[in-house]
Amino acid sequence: MPYEPTRTSTTPPVRYGDPILHPTAVRQPVMMPAELPPGVEMVTLPGGYRTLAYTHPAASAPAPAAVVQPVPTWAKTTALLAPTVGGGIAAAGFGISYAAPGLIAMTEALWAAIALIAAGTLAPLLLRAGRGAGGRGAAPVPHVTQHISASGMFGRATGTINHR
Template sequence: MPPESSYEITTATQPRPHPLAYHPDWSRPPRMLPEELPPGVQVVTLPGGMRTLAYTQPATHTAPPVPVVQPIPAWAKTTALLAPTVGCGIAAASVGISYAAPGLIAMSHALWSAVALIAAGVVAIPVILRAARRPTDPARITQNITATGLFGRANGTINHR
C-alpha cells in the first residue's frame, strides 16, 4: 500500500462555468458574431454571471381587437317576432279550454251514458227477443212405430203437438 498522500483543500474564487458551455480543450468559450445568430436567439446573462444564447419571445404589444358591430341575422329577427305570438296563442288556447271545460265534462258524461246504453242494448235485445219467441208450452213429440214379422220393415210417424 502506498504511503498516504495529503491533499490541500481550496475554495474556488470564481464561479465555474457550466460544463456544456464550452469544450474542455478550449481555453475560453467560442464567440458567435451577431450576424450568425438565428432569428429569435439572443445572448443573455444568467444570474450566476455566465453569458449564453437563449431563445427569446419578442414583446409584442398588440391592441385589443376593436369589436365590430355585426348585423342581426334574419332568422333571429323572425324568431324574436314569433316568440310573443306563439306565447299569446298558447295563453288564448288555455283561456278557451278553461271556459270550455264544464261543457267538455258534460259531453264526456253524455258520451259515457250513450256507451252504457249501447252496451245494455246489446245484452238486453237478444234476451227480449228470445223471451218473445218462446212458446208457453213445451212441444210434445210422439212416435208411433209399427213392424210386421221378425225381419219386417218398420214404419213410423212423428207427431208434433
C-alpha cells in the first residue's frame, strides 16, 4: 500500500533539557556575572556550548625589583662575636678542667698563707697580753734610731745606732 495517506504529527518538537519531557536531564543553575568568583569567566566552547571556566589572569605589570638593604652593623658585629665568645668559653672550660688539680692545691696553699698571716698578727698581741698577766706589767718597748750617711756615689757608708 504504497499510496496510503500520511498523517501529520501533532506532538510538539523534542526539547532536550526540558524537565517535563526529560526528567533525567540535569539543569545547571544560572549564575549572574556579578556572582562569578575572580578568575572564572563564562566561555563558549568550539561546539557552541557555554560553560564556566578558569582563565589566566591578564598579565599585570611586573613587581618592582626588591631594593637590597645593607646588613646593619650591629648584626655583623653580633655574627662575628658569637663564635668568638663561644670559642673563648669552650677554651676556658677546657683549661679549667686541666687546671683543677692545681687550683685545689693553690686553694689549700692560700688558706695556709692566710693562717700564717693571722698567726703572725695575733701572736705578738697574745704574748704581750700574757706577759702583762705575770704581775710585772707590760715590758717597755725599746726605741731604736739609726743614722747612716755616705759621701759620693761609691763612698763608704757610716752610721750610728741609738738604743733608748
